[in-house]
Amino acid sequence: MKWSAVVAAFGLSAPAVALLRFGCARLTVQRLDPLVNPGQNPSAHLHQIIGGNSFNVSMDPSKHDLPTLSTCTSCQFSEDFSNYWTAVLFFRARNGTFKRVPQIPQQGMEGTQGGMVVYYMTDALFDTAQKSKVTAFKPGFRMLVGDSSFQNRDQARNYRQLTYTCMENSGTRAPETLEFPKGPCKVGIMANHRFPTCWDGVNLDTPNHRDHVTYPETGTFESGGKCPSTHPVRIPQILLETVWDTRAFNNKADWPADGSQPFVWSSGDKTGYASHADYVFGWKNDSLQKAMDAHTYVSAPTLKTQSIAEQNKCVVSDMVKENIDGWLPKLPGDNMVM
Numbered sequence: 001m002k003w004s005a006v007v008a009a010f011g012l013s014a015p016a017v018a019l020l021r022f023g024c025a026r027l028t029v030q031r032l033d034p035l036v037n038p039g040q041n042p043s044a045h046l047h048q049i050i051g052g053n054s055f056n057v058s059m060d061p062s063k064h065d066l067p068t069l070s071t072c073t074s075c076q077f078s079e080d081f082s083n084y085w086t087a088v089l090f091f092r093a094r095n096g097t098f099k100r101v102p103q104i105p106q107q108g109m110e111g112t113q114g115g116m117v118v119y120y121m122t123d124a125l126f127d128t129a130q131k132s133k134v135t136a137f138k139p140g141f142r143m144l145v146g147d148s149s150f151q152n153r154d155q156a157r158n159y160r161q162l163t164y165t166c167m168e169n170s171g172t173r174a175p176e177t178l179e180f181p182k183g184p185c186k187v188g189i190m191a192n193h194r195f196p197t198c199w200d201g202v203n204l205d206t207p208n209h210r211d212h213v214t215y216p217e218t219g220t221f222e223s224g225g226k227c228p229s230t231h232p233v234r235i236p237q238i239l240l241e242t243v244w245d246t247r248a249f250n251n252k253a254d255w256p257a258d259g260s261q262p263f264v265w266s267s268g269d270k271t272g273y274a275s276h277a278d279y280v281f282g283w284k285n286d287s288l289q290k291a292m293d294a295h296t297y298v299s300a301p302t303l304k305t306q307s308i309a310e311q312n313k314c315v316v317s318d319m320v321k322e323n324i325d326g327w328l329p330k331l332p333g334d335n336m337v338m
């Protein structure tokens with residue numbers, strides 16, 4: 001099946017599908033990062049966060065059991081209390097002020113407030129058999145992909161498949177670029193975050209939140225590449241898709257006079273190379289392992305689901321209390337654009 005056909009099929013059928021693909025509404029948008037800057041309020045830059053409402057300034061893995069502490073989740077699968085987050089996209093006007101770019105739901109998930117689409121797969125996206133064995137994450141597992149300090153293509157190449165798609169219509173999925181699209185995108189910019197798929201089997205986290213996971217040593221996840229002996233355990237491929245609704249910012253007359261593109265990450269990155277995403281595992285009991293072992297593609301019979309209205313209701317209160325709306329003279333945190 002081609003991408004567009006997959007998208008169309010998902011969009012027209014019941015949204016509950018596996019290889020797991022599910023929508024999550026925004027849980028909150030705040031300058032917090034309990035993985036990289038635990039205990040720090042505010043953290044360095046603004047994030048958009050989805051998942052369970054136990055998300056907090058600190059989430060010490062020895063004390064913070066997400067499924068126990070959460071009372072709701074913004075995700076369609078109601079046993080997923082994990083948290084997932086990325087930076088936030090801003091438009092920078094010619095006069096130097098910034099405006100937060102809204103997010104739009106994908107086809108078939110209309111009505112979802114902000115948020116992302118999350119995938120967990122055991123094999124390449126197009127492989128409807130999804131028959132390979134993967135080991136689901138354990139309580140306390142966390143990881144970070146990408147680097148908010150990256151500024152060039154060579155650095156960005158350290159991470160596979162952190163990309164952008166310039167959406168001409170709601171089904172556009174190709175091509176993917178490592179940098180922000182150079183021209184206006186009719187429907188929006190999709191940011192794609194694919195996490196590494198090989199785990200060392202021992203550490204739930206590491207000081208840089210990266211070293212316990214890596215990529216296949218040959219080939220790719222999609223080609224069934226083997227995990228290296230240092231990281232022998234094959235974990236599900238997590239993919240996050242965020243659609244940034246750039247439609248209000250597509251007037252070229254508002255774009256920089258030098259012809260460059262006007263979007264920046266909340267970290268100040270105007271290249272797109274600093275794309276990054278964080279994951280804190282929080283599925284209830286063995287619900288994720290069971291779903292992966294079911295090897296289904298267009299249904300998730302083992303999982304409980306909730307409505308979009310219920311997803312939208314799950315929010316976390318504002319703990320930072322800074323204005324992030326309207327035209328802002330600076331990025332939250334006063335991050336320099338570079």
Ligand SMILES: *[C@@H]1O[C@H](CO)[C@@H](O)[C@H](O)[C@H]1NC(C)=O
Binds near residue numbers: 053054055056057317
């Ligand atoms: C966040 O942590 C603080 C301090 O431990 C606690 O008082 C508060 O209830 C927590 N918030 C949520 C949403 O769990």
Ligand SMILES: *[C@@H]1O[C@H](CO)[C@@H](O)[C@H](O)[C@H]1NC(C)=O
Binds near residue numbers: 095097254327
């Ligand atoms: C800056 O530019 C934006 C977009 O053109 C406009 O809406 C806003 O009012 C301007 N702000 C100032 C302070 O000029």
Ligand SMILES: *[C@@H]1O[C@H](CO)[C@@H](O)[C@H](O)[C@H]1NC(C)=O
Binds near residue numbers: 065067284285
């Ligand atoms: C599920 O996990 C919770 C803690 O997160 C635990 O209290 C409960 O006993 C577990 N239930 C089962 C059926 O294992």
